[in-house]
Amino acid sequence: MIGVGFIQDTLDPLRRGGFDLGPALDAGGFSESDLDLPGFRLSAEQYGRLWLRIAQIMSCEYFGFGARPMAPGSFAMLCHAVISSQTLEHAVRRSLRFLNLVLGEPKGELVIEDTSASVILRESSPPRPAFAYRTYFLLLHGIVCWLVKRRLEIRELHFRGPLPKGREDHRDFFGTAIRFDRPQTVLVFDRELLSLKVRQTEKTLQGFITGAPANILGRYRYDRGAAAATRRLLRELPPSEWPSFAEMAVKLNLSEPTLRRHLAGDGESFSEIKEEIRRKLALDWLLRTDKPVGQVAADLGYTEPSAFHRAFHKWAGMSPGAFRRSRAK
Structure with missing residues (x-):
């Protein structure tokens, strides 16, 4: 849902340009007085229609914010x-x-x-x-x-x-x-x-264009969906205590096939999310702590230091020690 502040932001270019708000409000399906209602919001679809109508009225899809109109x-x-x-x-x-x-x-x-x-x-x-x-x-x-x-x-x-x-x-x-x-x-x-x-592909392109901008307003929020829920749970635990995929599905009240399907819908996998969090922790610990590299590897859940070295080289293009030394200069 889109809050009243951002609705007002979207209408402000019309006001500054001296345009009549009526056609835009009609497209969004609300009246100007509705903006004063406590907690007033628009759905992504309503806001998308408002957005498109304002772009049409102003002849600019960037609402006049650019050096040239879009x-x-x-x-x-x-x-x-x-x-x-x-x-x-x-x-x-x-x-x-x-x-x-x-x-x-x-x-x-x-x-x-x-x-x-x-x-x-x-x-x-x-x-x-x-x-x-x-x-x-x-x-x-x-x-x-x-x-x-x-x-x-x-x-x-x-x-x-x-x-x-x-x-x-x-x-x-x-x-x-x-x-x-x-x-x-x-x-x-x-x-x-x-x-x-x-x-x-070209086959899926027209559907995306037809649905824009409503289809990008909430769908790609990083704090929603199965991938986001999986990240939150993993970040609450040290890597050495991370649940298996089956255990994660139970924690999210999903079956394993359903969780796998939801993650795939988000364009990710359980192993990719774990690797992403490990990489960020590794970079942070190497830069901000004095932990020995071997301890960093162990804290990240690697049983063999060599596995951590291989993974880190893929992430940063250098060894953990070389990365720490390069940032100390």
């Missing part, structure tokens, strides 16, 4: 431009090139470092509203999640501008805390995700 139909063309991508990295780079060409600014750039990948929005103008950055990343995150058929965790999110007054709901985006008043607007995720294969 003409209606641009998102569909973006989808067609990226559907032939082979990997997530390819899709992100194509998406950013397309959006840069259409919008002018903000200008997105993919920056890859040791274990992270960042989408940085370059701007020569003053900071845009938080809703502008949120909308940009909603579109980008939504399409790439759909392409690889899984939720993609956002590690960090920084916005250039301030937190809107009285809008604590802006502090979170898909389960990730946002830091405001930062030098740059940046979305950070794990570098290893860039190698994920694109799993959608």
Whole structure:
């Protein structure tokens, strides 16, 4: 459900432009007085219809936040431009090139470092509203999640501008805390995700376009679904005490086939989730503690140090010791 704050954010570009709100409100199926009702919300489908009508009224799918308008139909063309991508990295780079060409600014750039990948929005103008950055990343995150058929965790999110007054709901985006008043607007995720294969095809594309944006508003939230529930339970326990797949199914009140099917629907598997959490713990412990490498391996549930070394080399491209030394410089 979409809260009243974000509904008002979506209507504000119309107000600033002096447009009549009536057609947009009709499309969303509510009246302006409804916005004053305690706890008023819209479903994703209602909000999607509101979004599309405002884009049509303003002749801009980015609500006038770009240096140039994003003409209606641009998102569909973006989808067609990226559907032939082979990997997530390819899709992100194509998406950013397309959006840069259409919008002018903000200008997105993919920056890859040791274990992270960042989408940085370059701007020569003053900071845009938080809703502008949120909308940009909603579109980008939504399409790439759909392409690889899984939720993609956002590690960090920084916005250039301030937190809107009285809008604590802006502090979170898909389960990730946002830091405001930062030098740059940046979305950070794990570098290893860039190698994920694109799993959608031309045959599934039209259905996605037809359902947008309602289909990306909640479906790819990182804090929902079987994968999210599995992560929460695993993070509550030390790796040496992690349940088996059968035990996890019991904890979630699901049969094993049902849990396996739900995880597959989220684009993940039990082993992949365990490896992801182990990798993050390993990086954190090597950087922030003095634990010996052998102890890190044992605490992560590895019975053989050599297995941990092989896994870590796959994650970081170097040994655990070399990784710790490189960060100590």
